[in-house]
Amino acid sequence: MKLSVTETNDNIQILKNYFIMKKFIIIVIILGLVVAGVVYGLKRHSDKYADKEEISENVTRVIEDGKMSLVDSQTGKVLVGDLDVDWVQCADGDSLAIFAQENKRGVVNLNTGKVVVPATYRRAWVYGNGLAAVEKYGMIGFINTKGEVVIDFKYPFKGNRLSDFIFSNGHCLVSYKIDKEHQRLGVIDTLGNWLIKPEYDDIETFKDHVIVMNNGEFKKMYDYNGNLLHDNLIDEIERLEYSKTFINVQTGLPENSQVLNEDYMAYRVNNNYGLMDKSGRFITKPIYTNIQGVTPTVFRAGVSGYWSSSDVLIDSKGNVLQQIKD
Structure with a gap:
C-alpha cells in the first residue's frame, strides 16, 4: 500500500x-x-530558623537566624529589629516591655524601639500603674516609665511566698523584714507608703479590700484605709463523725458504724483546723492540722511541730486530754 x-x-x-x-x-x-524544591527549602529554612510568639495584643516577636525582631501583629511592620536578646514580655496593650539579655533585664519601648533601661537588673516584672518592679542584690525596688528608681530597694525577693511584684489598682503586695530572721507581708501604694502594714503571714489582695491572716489565727478583711470590715473569717466547715458500736439484732454480734455528730463541727482556715459547735461558736482557734471525731464529745486533733508532728485528744471545751504519739 x-x-x-x-x-x-x-x-x-x-x-x-x-x-x-x-x-x-x-x-x-x-x-x-x-519550584517544589525551592518551596520545600524555604519552608525548611523557615521551620529551622524562624520562631514567632505574640507577646501582646499588637506586637509579635520573631526570631530568625539567631536575631530577634518585634513586628506589628496586624501589618507586619518591623518595630524593633536585630535584637540579640533571650525574650521580651509586656502587659497587654503596654508599649513598655521587659527584655532579657545575657541573663539581665531591661526595658524597651515597643513603639519607638528605644531601650529605656539597659539590661542591668537581675529580675524585672511588667509595668502596672506606671511602675515596674526590679531586683538588685536580692532586694525589690520600683522604677517609673523613664527608668528612674522611685521606690527604693527595700523589699526582699527571697524568704517569702511572693513571686510577682506588680501594681494593680494603685497597690502592690510586698514582703518586709521586721528583724534579721523574720519577714511579714504588707501592701504599699505607688509612693511606697504602707496601706496595710507588714504584720501578716498571708495576704490576699482584691480591688477594694484585702484578707489577712497570721498562722493559727482567723482571717480578717480590711479596706485599703485600714478599716476592719469583717473579723473571724473561715474557709470551710466540715461535718464530724465518730464510731459507735451497735449489736446486730440478727447475729447478736457487735458492729461498728460511723455516726454524724450533730453538735460539733470542724472549720478550716487555710490549712489549719479548729473546733466549733452547732451554734457557730468557735471553741478552739485554727491551730490543728486536722480534727477527727472519736466520741460525741472527744476529738483527735493533729499538732504540727517544727521537728515532728503528733496528735492530741481534746474535749468539747477545747481542753487537751491526752497526747498521742505514733
Missing part, C-alpha cells in the same frame, strides 16, 4: 506534534520539581 505525499506529510506533522508535546510535558514536570 502506497501513501500519498499529503498523507505522508500529515503523519510527519503528527509525529512532530507528539514530540513537541512530550518535550513540553517534560519541561513542565522539571519546572514543577524545581
Whole structure:
C-alpha cells in the first residue's frame, strides 16, 4: 500500500506534534520539581530558623537566624529589629516591655524601639500603674516609665511566698523584714507608703479590700484605709463523725458504724483546723492540722511541730486530754 505525499506529510506533522508535546510535558514536570524544591527549602529554612510568639495584643516577636525582631501583629511592620536578646514580655496593650539579655533585664519601648533601661537588673516584672518592679542584690525596688528608681530597694525577693511584684489598682503586695530572721507581708501604694502594714503571714489582695491572716489565727478583711470590715473569717466547715458500736439484732454480734455528730463541727482556715459547735461558736482557734471525731464529745486533733508532728485528744471545751504519739 502506497501513501500519498499529503498523507505522508500529515503523519510527519503528527509525529512532530507528539514530540513537541512530550518535550513540553517534560519541561513542565522539571519546572514543577524545581519550584517544589525551592518551596520545600524555604519552608525548611523557615521551620529551622524562624520562631514567632505574640507577646501582646499588637506586637509579635520573631526570631530568625539567631536575631530577634518585634513586628506589628496586624501589618507586619518591623518595630524593633536585630535584637540579640533571650525574650521580651509586656502587659497587654503596654508599649513598655521587659527584655532579657545575657541573663539581665531591661526595658524597651515597643513603639519607638528605644531601650529605656539597659539590661542591668537581675529580675524585672511588667509595668502596672506606671511602675515596674526590679531586683538588685536580692532586694525589690520600683522604677517609673523613664527608668528612674522611685521606690527604693527595700523589699526582699527571697524568704517569702511572693513571686510577682506588680501594681494593680494603685497597690502592690510586698514582703518586709521586721528583724534579721523574720519577714511579714504588707501592701504599699505607688509612693511606697504602707496601706496595710507588714504584720501578716498571708495576704490576699482584691480591688477594694484585702484578707489577712497570721498562722493559727482567723482571717480578717480590711479596706485599703485600714478599716476592719469583717473579723473571724473561715474557709470551710466540715461535718464530724465518730464510731459507735451497735449489736446486730440478727447475729447478736457487735458492729461498728460511723455516726454524724450533730453538735460539733470542724472549720478550716487555710490549712489549719479548729473546733466549733452547732451554734457557730468557735471553741478552739485554727491551730490543728486536722480534727477527727472519736466520741460525741472527744476529738483527735493533729499538732504540727517544727521537728515532728503528733496528735492530741481534746474535749468539747477545747481542753487537751491526752497526747498521742505514733
